[in-house]
Amino acid sequence: MADTHAAVGSWIRRFHPAPDAPTRLVCLPHAGGSAPFFFPVSRTLSPAVDVLAVQYPGRQDRRAEPCVDDLGELADLVTRELRGWLDRPIMLFGHSMGATLAFEVARRLEQEGTVPLGLFASGRRAPSRHRDERVHLADDDGLLADLKRLSGTNSQVLGDDEMVRMILPAVRSDYRAAETYRYRPGPPLSCPIVALTGDDDPHVTMEEARAWSEHTAADFSLRVYPGGHFYLNTHAAAVIGVISGHIAGRVATG
Incomplete structure (x- = not known):
């Protein structure tokens, strides 16, 4: 059984262990993001929910590892x-690239016999909705311009040349992963999906967000908030409320 430290192995961050919580929430960051992005979510939901934030290779304490x-x-x-964390029901929350990743993880878990209690897909079009995006092929200036346009990374970090050099390899790798992803047709998930999006997100239209409904045989709902790609920075309390309510x-029904 996993221990109760904040860092559990290299992949999992458990900032506020909640060993008695009936459910777990697995949080998957956006392109260029890292586990601490979900620290406020963990702090708010604990001890009612045991929150696990995933730390991808190639950033922060894992920056020496290949992306x-x-x-x-x-x-x-x-x-x-996650196989070592399935002793209680889990839900998945992913933002942007993390939403597509959460969908693919849910697929794999269901194939192995574990149906999540739900999937929260934030700031990302449905997997079946493809766009021809090639930002990962741009030079460093082009990559930085897209980051600034989306306002997903602290502007102080983007103004620090040394910090930028440290994060760009991970950002480019994540962009490549997200932009080269191709949906493979298959059965819909058995778990409910909640799609969340900003009404001014350049990366997600309302049709692309509603299309998440095609990927579940269970309940689907769409939540729309004022804002762009990182609407959840402004509406964190409302989003956490949706998660808690779900x-x-x-x-209660389980």
């Missing part, structure tokens, strides 16, 4: 790490 630039491979690795409902 994984294939979403399928990354899903395989994350699924492997978990409470699933636990």
